[in-house]
Amino acid sequence: MSTMTNRTIDYYDNNASEYCSSVNGADMTAYYTRFLKYVPKGGSIIDLGCGSGRDLKYFRDNGYDAQGLDASQQLCVLAHEYSGCPVQCTDFLSWKPERKFDAFWANASMLHLTDKDIITFFEEKPRYLEDNGIIYMSMKTGIMQGDDEKGRYFTPFTENLLEGIIKVSGLRIIDRWGSSDALGRSDTRWVSVIFRA
Numbered sequence: 001m002s003t004m005t006n007r008t009i010d011y012y013d014n015n016a017s018e019y020c021s022s023v024n025g026a027d028m029t030a031y032y033t034r035f036l037k038y039v040p041k042g043g044s045i046i047d048l049g050c051g052s053g054r055d056l057k058y059f060r061d062n063g064y065d066a067q068g069l070d071a072s073q074q075l076c077v078l079a080h081e082y083s084g085c086p087v088q089c090t091d092f093l094s095w096k097p098e099r100k101f102d103a104f105w106a107n108a109s110m111l112h113l114t115d116k117d118i119i120t121f122f123e124e125k126p127r128y129l130e131d132n133g134i135i136y137m138s139m140k141t142g143i144m145q146g147d148d149e150k151g152r153y154f155t156p157f158t159e160n161l162l163e164g165i166i167k168v169s170g171l172r173i174i175d176r177w178g179s180s181d182a183l184g185r186s187d188t189r190w191v192s193v194i195f196r197a
Contacts, residue, residue: 007151008112009071012051016074020052020082026182028107032058034175035105035136035194039064043102044130048095049109050087053079059105060085069095092121097128104135108190111139111154115161123168129197135171138192141178157191171195 012019032055039045042063047056050068052075059066060083069088070076076089088095092113104125110118126135139157147153155161165171174196181188 007147008153011150011152012070012072013074016072016078019075020054020078023052023183024054024082026054028055028058028182031107031136031138031182031192034177034192035103035134036062036064038134038174038194038196039103044099045103045105046097046101047085048092048104048106049112050079050083051075051109053081053083053085053087055105055107056083056085056087093117093124095125097125100128100130100133102130102133104129104133106135106137108138108140110137111156112152113155114153115155115164118155118161119164119168122165122171126169126171126197131197133197134174135195135197136192137195138190141189141191162193165195169195171197 042065044065045059047066047068050056050070053068056066056068056079067086068079069090070079071091073089076087080087113121140154141157143154143156145155172195173193175194177192179190179192181190
């Protein structure tokens, strides 16, 4: 079982509609383009921590076989309604895939896990990737580890964490970049990494 905190899940359950409204308008086109060039046309994508279903909807609308998972019951309902894709309500470490995928998409979701749980995920779950499958991950950088003012737990991106991921998973980094915030928050910076199996 993941140690993603109950307070984090409670926040998303209690604020699901407002959260979806705040993120659905973000322009993620540049991120999708960098990610999807590595995914076979019509390939299978699992959106890990699918939140509002925004990214799921984009993948489905563009012909991909997309499904999601999220630990928040309320977000699972809204993501399914918004995207039309199947969504499983579970946390990352409890997830038991029934198939392999061409790609994992983890946009702004891994950061709610502890370092230890992120490493455990990368140790266990890449075996559910097809040959040459890829994982996209984005995390905030330069933030404090722990709960924010809303009670959500955050782990920042660090080079040590990245080294730990590579060590346990054997994945290769094929793209990496820093970016400003797609929601326009001036104090928020992101690091995105694409790994290949």
